Amino acid sequence: MKKLILFLTMSLMVLPVRADEGMWFLMFIERLNHRDMEKMGLQLTSEEIYSINNHSLKDAIVQFDGGCTAEIISKDGLVLTNHHCGYEAIAELSSPEANWLKNGFWAANREGELKPKSLSVRFFVRMDDVSKRILGKVNPSMTEAEREKAIQQESAVIEKENSENGKYVVSVRPFFQGNEYYYFVYQDYNDVRLVGNPPESIGKFGGDTDNWEWPRHTGDFSMFRVYANPDGSPAEYSPNNVPLKPKHYLPVSLKGVQENDFAMILGYPGRTNRWMPAAGIEQNVKFAYPAWVESSKLGMDKMKVYMDKSDKVRLNYASKYAQVANYWKNRQGMIDALTKHKTAATKAKAEADFNKWANKPENKAKYGDVIATINNYYAKTNEKARQDNYLIGMLRTSAFAVTPYSLGRGLEQYTNANEPGRAAMKEDLEAYIDEAYGTMYEPIEKDVLAAQLHLYATKSTGYEIAPLVAKIGKENNYDYTAYINDAFAKSIFASKETLEAYMANPNIEVLKNDPLYLLSTDLLNQYRAKSEEQQKLDAEYSKAFRLLVEGMREANPDAKYYPDANSTLRLTYGKVRALPKDKRNDAKKNYYTTMKGEVAKYKPNDEEFDLPKRLLDLYEQKDFGQYADKAGYMPVNFLTDNDITGGNSGSPVLNGKGELIGLAFDGNIEAMAGDVIFDKDLQRTINVDIRYVLWIIDKYSNAKHIVDEMTIVK
Template identity: 40%
Template sequence: MLQRIVKPLLVLALVVLTQRTYATEGMWLPQLLSGLNEKEMKAMGMKINASDIYNINKGSLKDAIVSFGGFCTAEVISSQGLLLTNHHCGYDAIQKHSSVQNNLLENGFWAKTAAEELPNPGLFATFIVRIDDITKAALQDVKPGMSERERQSAIDKRLHEIRQAVKKEAWQETMVKPFFEGNQYFLFVTETYRDVRLVGAPPSSIGKFGSDTDNWVWPRHTGDFSMFRIYAGKDGKPAPYSKDNVPLQPKYFLPVSMKGVKQQDFTMVLGFPGRTTEYLPSEAVKLTVETVDASKVEMRDAALKIMDGYMRKDEQIKIQYAAKYASTANYWKKWMGEMKGVKQTNGIGKKQQYEAEYRQLLASNPLWRQKYDGVLDTLNDLYRQITPYAQTRDYYSELVKNVELFTAGDRLINFLSDVHEKGEGQYETLRKEFLESMQAFYQNYNARVDRDICASLMELYAKGVPKQFNGTEYLQIWNESNKDSRLLADKIYNLSGLTSMDKLKAFVQQPYNTVVAQMWKDPATRLVMAMRKGYVDNVSKPVTDLQNNINNLQRTYMQAQMDIMGSKKRFYPDANSTLRVTYGKVDGYNPRDAIHYDFYTYLDGVMEKYIPGDYEFNVPARLIELYKKKDYGRYGVNGRMPVCFIASNHTTGGNSGSPVLDANGRLIGLNFDRTWEGTMSDINYDPSICRNIMVDIRYVLFIVDKFAGCTRLVDEMKLVN
């Protein structure tokens, strides 16, 4: 009798555990929810239907979600095209409108009328109209035994035909993306609006509160939001900026819930996650966290310390380098958390356990053995082979990226190569375009800061890159400077013609052949060309061959996993900047032994962290005043002002600015970060510590209404109590 009772209970427990894992992991395509996820989402508490999320016949949630500039997500929250996204997503636009005399980053910005809303050239918002599965047509000409180049050529030919034949409106565009390592293809019909204006942003002391110290960590107290508006032509269609354009009337906008959340409440996030690699073999995960992440962290750590030192002393440099610092620090800290999280959750060991189970099932099926035998072992071996090349690749890319003089040299070399290809007769035209493109670069450039970064990073590069990968030209330059990075940096910055816009103009005003000849004498371009040649000859070519083999086998291994492990695991495609839905529940977590984090933070915590005058933890006087009076209006709860909360939604870069919705599809928060220990979710999702961080929508409304007094924006929204 006991066995008859216990066995069903064990089965039920396994089902519940399986559902608990499924309930948090995954970035799902919205058009497939009805078949894959709807039943589970409803069991978790969702009260709407999959057709309310994705529908091509009527307005649905997907019609309120946009790709913001191609790097973040934003959502429409009013019938007048009002957009909500993160402060850090709008940071670059806010910075471009800032000056020492009118510092919008420091003071915030609120358009009191529509006429005060500020245009942002180059910024766009893209809606998804519909998503079509084109896998069969795309892979129609792919044959076994094709090389990577032959395979891609056959696919590209078919994709061109598919795009030509797709049904869409004249103002709409198409985008095709591969999924599951190129085993599936989907076509996206899109609408892009290019008149996007800044409407409101809190001061950085709210929108960036905690800055880099609090970045990627919990508990968090950041009001990370900004507001924009989409403008359209008078016909409602996309149009370039014009003062005659009108606010967009969207197909759908998100209602705003004033209810808040409690533990275990259902949450859902829609957005455009950038990139994940969840299905890598164990050696690839080991390469990432033990070699690649460590190299990049080392380089960025050195660059950030130098930037920080200058920014604390000089207000002009602080403005110039604000966006650069934030961008550099963001993934620097993320990679540290990724290394920590994988180690803490035994991510590599779990991958190896998964592979052992995969091998066991593979061995049990003759058809699978015939098709996939040796794929995993060969793939792991290829990742071991590519490790030293990958490490050098990241030292090189981080050097060129973080030393801006090298970036300028790289761009100059590319410009002259373009002239060489198109003919010297195009020199004048291409030179004009090149100089125009460099104006913005030098606007936020400081040679003193860059010189110190160069000296520090060159030393790390020399220590970290094996001698055989350097090339003779680079080694000659390095030896000429007695292997002293400070001596080399001083020589470069004292003599180079690339250290200012004026010098660059004078440099390229010379005839084409003279500029080409001078490049070999200029110490900056000489060094950049030497490093580039060493990299191309000794790293790039071997890496390309190894990577092509990896790509081929990774695609086969992906299909093998779906075939062999499909009965034990449900597969979702890796993120690739396309619209996805992820869902989970509000919950705290235990990052380390004897430590538990609750799921909510309040304005009390802001005041506890407050350090007067500190660039990370300063608090505006107006916010202090409201706090002391407990003047929270309709947005507070029991005398407290909620600020942020966490849940188990699976998010990544690109989900910044994503709306967080409740069981009824109403806006309850704004996604802006992940917990530090859970940043490894890009390669190794673990429900025990992976949490996304959100600003409570009531805090957003409180700042807009009570702090900024911009009630007109709240009046536009549909608030649901």
């Protein structure tokens, strides 16, 4: 009986797998998941999902600009992703006179599609297991540094072997905390153009108030197109490029969704920490995340003051503000959910039982000290975690905390070079300066930096802060306003013009004594600094964590395991599934929302809940065309119980036939602990119903030519 209790308790720690939990490698679908998926409603073979030799679903899924997911939905390379994933590109292409972000945009033809400065999509070609090869290069007597060096060397060889002389991008990645290794082969396309997007009042309807909340009524989508050489190979932007003819594209279903329908999502989830120890959860809840939340909110508040006063400033800072706001609410939701559900206590109990197994005579030599080592690491790094997160908040919200350092390194080389050397570097430096300073607004940057320095210096009391920041603070009673104003007045980094003047007459002493360069260098040095004690702690922890995962799997060898997310392509499957009835939702069942509920939230001229007059008129006329549900309502969003996380934004939601039924864009606040522990009762994915997407394109935007190039299944 004791063995059974131990098995069940440890299973809580090591990801007990249900059909709706897990982020699975496509290459293992046949062996691990296909039977379960068929029982739930899948009608595809595993070969139709992932194949190396034939086209399959994986060929229609792309990583979008390194951070989101998108899908190909036409034979001419049409790309669908979230509005918030395309947000930065749309903002870049907008101006106060042609504000595509605010008013929406749809290209009337291919010639009208807009090219951002830099935007790419990544296609997944294949993957393979190289665990034996990689781990064959290491042994238990190695230090962690020696182990890492051996792994990196062998990884570099594997990547070179599979790149086909640069045709492909190859990445070897660790899984299960370094107990397994796989390589991934990708092909990148860099000519990606904006096809269209709804106005912000639709694409971001609900704003920060509704973010991570249900019921939801957001048209979070945008569309792009991939261009290539006439032979289909990747090419940098050229007017001679043609729309890509993809190996596979997704058909689009108008059949709608019903509760308990099968739902499958493919995408690039960014990061989960399902194996995180109890002490790590405690550190995040009590030290790291509160600092992140406080610093993020401070930066947002400072930006917002100026964004509200100017359309130009608002456009220039819209993407940064949205990114900071998203993680601000995410981290607070994590604090609340992890605390409410006592996740750390649950994991601590499982770890205590594991510790008993680990200290049995046959296991003690290898695993006996694992839990003690992990707990010691977190106890000694709690205050550092707090300091690090105040510092990270500053680096995320203040351009001048980072830019002088990153640009200054290049300027040092430029200054010390001879005339031919300077001429060779000048164009790249000028391009960097143009990009970095093109959207900066000095009053925001001064206010944000001064306020973040004050917060960082006064709240990071348990760990030594950056030395120059500490010195300035002591001399100015920790009010950094005057110092920052003076630094901007004297610094060559204050503006594009002062930098251009410096490049015309460079002087190394001026650069090395520049106040903003010194400050930024101080912050980045602190961010990267690791004492000998910290390096020792990191090495001990890395080994212990790897052994914890290895031991958990050894103790429970018959379970099916999926690795933590790390921005590699995964599949998750589940069902359309309601939450308990909510009086805020007008829908008959709480797994979908309707345009009636959207209009009920409407607040004229409100930043978050305004709606375009045309949408309101179409709603009053009930002009829903072929996109209305058979019950008569116009659907907007729906829920599934798929297991996703950040990076899955823009992922396709597919029915059992592999047809597109929706677009994943968010999760629910109640299950915000999902990156650490999966809650089968609370976990939901919030999706845009594809019928609402098509209605916005066709009926609202009069861009039916975009719908016409898709394969529509009725």
